[in-house]
Amino acid sequence: MSDLSEKDIDVFIEAVGDYFKKTTQEAASVGVAYLARNAFPMNDFTGMIKVSADYDGILYFSAPSAMLRHLLTVMKETNQSDENLLDAVGEIANTISGNARKYFGENMVISIPEKVAGLPSSFNQQARYYAYVIIIKWKHYSASLIVDISRKR
Amino acid sequence: MKLMIVDDSNIIRNRIARIASDSFLNQKLPNIEIVGAAASGVEAHALFLKTRPEIVTMDLTMPEMDGVECTTLLTQVDPQVKILIISALSDKATAIQALMNGAEGFLYKPFTDDELINALLELVEE
């Protein structure tokens, strides 16, 4: 079995860091990384990308609304409706997984982002025995990047 | 220059529009008139026929019709249209396909303001 390596997971983290750096001139950093089973640390808004083909599972990017509002402000987006906050979180998840394809190749097929306010309903089915939880810090906010992706054999 | 923005994200559409118009004010870009914004390939095709833009920024992953397909349609209508792909999809196959289908430039998401301005400049200057 060839599981995801730290390098594989780092690809997602780099993508998040890059997103914030390019969009806001302020990079995001890694707080802590650990494993989670059934208890994912979800925030107000969550963007989800399903991966398929050679891979299986979901990538989550979940951020508190205050963080997303701050992000939109930096982007000079004045409309900070829930709809736009969802849009932002979906776009981040989409960008992360899109960027990751450069590394994983076109055999990682990614879906268009699914965006949820509150707790997503679909995460009770885990692709991994333990999913990777990476707490991402931007300014004084913390968001969760959850990599529940496994490589098919 | 007439510009149409195609992206399924509202905030990205707004950001591209804002950067394009700000850059004109800062004289970084020639006059770009935003003639429309579409959230899907289907919407973009209809809007294109109506407004006939000269340049288009095109997302790839979109519902209904994706950006590669839409690029093919638009260049069939107007072979002169200059299409800049703006996408997070960074794998080579997708980029090559989009370029083969008539796109002229490729900008990866995430992008900085300057990266977008430069990409648009390269497109306009030709």
Add this chain to the structure above:
Amino acid sequence: MAIVNNTNTFNKYSGLLIAVTLFLLFNLSVLGLNFYTSSTLDNDAISINLAGRQRMLSQRTAKVLLTIQVDAAQGKFNDKNTAELKKVVLLFDATLNAFKSGGQVLGGDEKAVTLNKVSDSAATKAVDAALTIWQPYKQLLTPVINSQVVEESSLDAATDYARDHNLKLLTLMNDLTTQLEKNTKAKAGNLKLIQTIALVLSLLLFGNIVFNALRKLRAADGEIEKAQRETTEILNTVKEGLFLLDPELLIGTQFSSSMNKILQHDISAKVPFMPILEALVSAEVFSQATNYISLLFGNKVKENLILSLNPLMQVRVYSTTSNNIASAPRYLSFQFNRVIEDKRVLHLLVTVQDVTEQVTQAEELLKLKGQSNINLDFLRKLLEADSFQLQQFLKNTNTGLSALNTILANADKRASNHDDLANQCFRIVHSIKGESAAMGLEAIEAYAHQFEEHLSLLRKKTNWDTQEVLSLPVMLSALFDQISQIEVIVNAIQLHLESANTTQKQTSVSSSISHNLTRLAAQVSQNQNKNVRLNLSLALLDQVETKTAIQLQQIGIQLIRNSICHGIETAAARAAKGKPPHGEITISTQMTPQGAIHFSVRDDGQGIVPARIRAAMVASGRYSIEMVDQLTDKEVVKKLFEPGFSTASTADKDAGSGVGMDLIQSLVNEIGGELKIDTKPDVFTQFTFRIAQHKAPAINLESNLFDSTVNVLERVT
């Protein structure tokens, strides 16, 4: 480019051009000189002719005069004669004067010619002397010429003069002629010389031009040849495949000789490239590459954008010689660069590299990392193991790993440093390692050991990068996976046993712990190449809580490791001290009259010697000699309980990681009680753990050790 070329050409050939120009100029001037000289020679010929005519005229004058005289003597008069005399005299006179001062005279063909006055002294002298004779002669002749009748007196005077002077005049005219001829001859000689010199010079110049031109040509040929040779040499020696691809997608005329090997295809000039590529790569990659190459030849897409899209950057290629399908995979890397002239893509420079080694190395590393350690031997061990102990082990391990995960999750909140974090993780992993070793689950033990090694690597770093932060959950996840796989297997075994209704005979906790500790001692002493006998009396363990019994087993595991690695000497060293060759470790449980349980581990090794610890502290580099000297023996012994401290110089699977004592301390804290150390150098070391019933946990170094004299402690409980 074109301009540069012109200047180059000019520089290269300037020497030659200058030489040719000089040559032409020189030849032209020689030609001019020739023209000039031959024209003066023409003039000279006239002069010579006329001088010769003067000779003839002087004779003629005399002859006609004598004829007239002879006629006159016979009383005859012929006017024809006087006319001829007149003509001759006039002609002679005019010519002589022209010799003197230049002028026009009638030439031989009755045409006027220009006569140059004579210039050299000999000729002038002759002319002057002739004139002196001629002037009176002419005057005497004039009446003869003019008379219509015979006039004897003047005729006689003239004739007399003629007789006297004619010869002289002839001689003078002869001299003149001779002199002029001599002059001309000299002139002609000079001309010949000049011509000869000019010829020689021009030949030299010509030779120089030819020589230089040839030399330059040869040098240029040599350079071209050298360049070609160098190109060929390069193409023959480079490991990479190198070739030019033209817009028709044909391979250019020059390509490196390694191409055949790299592409595993016989390459020749002007063969189409695409079929070769098609045979090498998958259909999908081939279609991408076809598109990509056509984009490269197009001008629409910018180079920097397109270079990043190369689908052949690293591509798996298939053997074209299909007789061996199972041959090892190969990977190639193609790089394309546009060769642009006049804004058109003329060629693509293609570089091909065999990157198989790099790729497979990375892949193998990845494979190795993800490999499951579960194999047949492992399954046998699982079947043999006591099922209760196994369940306990799995439960403990899961609990430990979860605790480790919690540590990771909370690392940020507690703002602890990385060193601290690594130490906490280390304790957990170390205990899993010990337990799995005791259970004989070597696969888990090996994995835990790998985890430990990684942790000690991280412990040395003050700043962890993202990948290092990530490495902990990744390793944890792998360990979790292994444990969960074992759980699946163990549950299956359990189910099978239950359905077969052959429930394993229930072994007591104490006997299974004894079994484990014996196995561990045998394994570690074999690893350390030491002779050890283990005495166990652990019956009391059946009376404590199973959890506590397992924790005590853990303490036993760590202390057995310590004893064998640090305490028991080698057989040779023991013989030297007069000890029996085999070391002895005794682990026992006793109950005090008050009902407290003592758990003790004793070995007959070298004892704990503060001096040795001091030396190890200095050797570790973490303490200076001064610092170590300032510590009391008690403080020095306390160091044994610090995480990361070890007296072993190198860490191996059994000891030296510096975690064992730290783990013991945390277990003692968990269970609650008092740990006492007694030791005597070269005699024994004994750890006694008095399990408290309701007491605060503590390690009692104060009361039992080193309170009076150092090193001499014989009080044994």
